[in-house]
Amino acid sequence: MAFDYDLFVIGGGSGGVRAARVAAAEGAKVAIAESSRMGGTCVIRGCVPKKLMVFASSYHESFEDARSYGWDVEDGAFDWNAFSGHLNIELDRLEGVYRSLLDGSNVEIFDSRARLADAHTVELADGTQKTAKHILVATGGRPVRPDMPNAHLGIVSDDIFHLPELPKRLLIIGGGYIACEFACIMNGLGVEVTQFYRGAQILRGFDDEARGLVAEMMREKGINLHLGTNIVDMAEASADHTIPNTSTGTDAAMGAPVAEHAAQATSGSGGPVWVKATNGTEAVYDAVLFATGRNPNTADMGLEEIGVEVGRRGEIVVDEYSQTAVPSIYAIGDVTNRVQLTPVAIREGMAFVETVFKGNPTPIDHDLIPxxxxxxxxxxxxxxxxxxxxxxxxxxxxxxxxxxxxxxxxxxxxxxxxxxxxxxxxxxxxxxxxxxxxxxxxxxxxxxxxxxxxxxxxxxxxxxxxxxxxxxxxxxxxxxxxx
Missing domain, CATH: 3.30.390.30 (FAD/NAD-linked reductase, C-terminal dimerisation domain)
Structure with missing residues (x-):
């Protein structure tokens, strides 16, 4: 059977792009489809913009330290609009770099959502079908909101980079690395940050002594961290917001009346949000960030219909060579829910090319990853x-x-x-x-x-x-x- 391509990659993130380029360098005819922006989570809404925000948030302490070292400097004020404008220019540049690399490798780009029609056929959003000898799914993951009423009032990590302005008061739900990183970032940018985590200590799975010190330092820097605490209810708030089932009407975290907080709120996420916590406290925040996990992007991709095994959380089940239950279909990166790190996805993409296009079966080494x-x-x-x-x-x-x-x-x-x-x-x-x-x-x-x-x-x-x-x-x- 003659195919349109030797390889069709679904997903233009770091792993998918690397696999496409390296396979093309081996002489394969390759196409790639991406429904959003080329570069994926890491470049567009993850590692890169987040790390730039980390840099931005560190300058406040740098100004303080500089005075101790003899420099006559003033703190100044952080301008979110100036930063975010520059950030968007940089992300546009990086996306352009990714597209140029694909073009230079003779990889055909489809700016479209794609799903699987059968073991060798990809269907684009406009109904066009393309055939390929091998298909690689590299669609990554997405942040998820908890299953609770009014969860839509909260934002997720993808939204942080598009806020029209910084919230004055931010509540972060979660205790993983994304929650803790954004707590530190926003605190450094001058936002009053409260963080709820239902567990006994943040950063579950990391060394107890290390995560304990991180939590201690976060508190010392002004983050209002509440352990063993979760959100139980939330609603839109206003200056005359009536709080149900409360005897005090105060925000224990801030020590100010809820109505006062609602009147002052200038939310960048659509309006102030009233929150009730498991510890009985109630408060109004300008924004609520859910950092409660990520799920693989596998919805409505036609996977199970053609025999690809999908796990409980939507992850594609693969073997040590990233091959699915359908021999012509492979998957790499966060969509497989193995190790959710960009360099790991890139390594998996390289191993896929070694295995499929170089005739050198290469299992994935997930041991001892820094x-x-x-x-x-x-x-x-x-x-x-x-x-x-x-x-x-x-x-x-x-x-x-x-x-x-x-x-x-x-x-x-x-x-x-x-x-x-x-x-x-x-x-x-x-x-x-x-x-x-x-x-x-x-x-x-x-x-x-x-x-x-x-x-x-x-x-x-x-x-x-x-x-x-x-x-x-x-x-x-x-x-x-x-x-």
Missing amino acids: SAIFTQPELGTIGLTEEEAREQEPVEIYCTSFRPMQSAFAGRTDRVLMKLVVAKESRKVLGCHIVAPGAGEMIQLAGIAVKMGATKEDFDRTVAVHPTMSEELVTMKTPMRVA
Whole structure:
């Protein structure tokens, strides 16, 4: 059978674009369809704009520190419109880069939603059908709202970048990395931030000691973090909003009457929102951000109709080579719900090309992936947490927490954490966890050593770079505890 293409990619995010370009470089005839903007979540509404917002939010402390270092500077005021305008120009530029790379690789672009008609046929939104020997689904994920009345009054992470103005008071629901990153960002930009998380501690799944320090530092910087707390009701609010079932009519988080908050609210998300929490408090916020999870983008794609297995949350089930139950169809990235990180999607795309177009079957290596959470301070991590490691085997914990030189000189109470989890018998470093400014940069380099199987003695043999925060990783000689 003659096909229109050797490969048709559905989804123009980082993984899909990389797979399309590399396959085309191998001589394959390739097409790609994207229903939104080329670049996907990471470039358009995720990693890139978020990291630029992290940079923007850090300047307030930089101005404060500069005065301690002898600079005669004023704080000034943050101009959201100026920043967001520049941000949109940069995102337009990056999307243009992605399109140019695809054009230069002779990949045909369809700016259209696409779904599967059969094992070798893709149907575009206008009804046009294209056939391909292989189909790669790389449609990523999307943020989800909780299943509760009036959830539409809240915003999700995608909406943050399109706010017409910053809210004065923001409530964030969630305790994962997206919730915590935006709590720190918005706090740094001058927004009064309250955060609810139903669990006992934020950043579930990360090292307990590390996430505990992040939570402590978030509170010290002014974020009103409530653990064991969730939202139970929400509604549109106004100056004469009547609060049901309340005896005080006050906002415990802010200590001001609810009616006063409603009168002052100037929401960038359509209007003030009244919220009742599980702890009994009620308050009005200019915006409510739901950061309560993401689901794979698989709705109405025709997957199950043609035999592709889909999991409980909508994720496409694949094997170690990213192949689905239908041999001609593969899937990579967040749509498979394996490891939701952009570099992982890119690696999966490369492995797909190795397997399908280079005749070199390449399984995906999801072991020991370094990652960073861009809170303030950042959390960088690779390998096992202390809690995971001690369930596996006897371990030694090397750990230190201290005030870094730069912020200590400026009079701030910030602390950092450097932690190594070491197997007692093999001496291999099973995990490395860093909470510090620049932790993302540090963990990238420490991750090389951990991935190579370095031992504690390998770290010890490395001469320290002084004076740096990261030198502590190679100078800790005595374990803090044995577990």
